[in-house]
Amino acid sequence: MKQRDRREIGKCFGTAVLGPRGQLVIPVEARKDLGIDAGSKLLVFGHFEGQGLIFIKVEAAEGLLNMVTSKLDEVAKLIRGSKTSNVARGKGNRN
Secondary structure (H helix, E strand, O other), X not given: OOOOOOOOOOOOOOOOOOOXXXXXXXXXXXXXXXXXXXXXXXXXXXXXXXXXXXXEEHHHHHXXXXXXXXXXXXXXXXXXXXXXXXXXXXXXXXX
């Protein structure tokens, strides 16, 4: 998988104007490029010290969460295995 520069913001799709009922219209190019259709669910996060918003498709966030969870499970198994092998060798935690 290609690594991306964490400082990269991404493509700018233009502007959106907040309507009187608090609604934003996402530019059509952004909707097409990102596969966002009517009814798509987006998570909304505050960012840039309260000066901006980030929108993430729910299914993308679910995929990321699943990946992180599986990696955490692997790390937890390694930690448990390490503790078990230390205790078996008489090198338990001695404070």
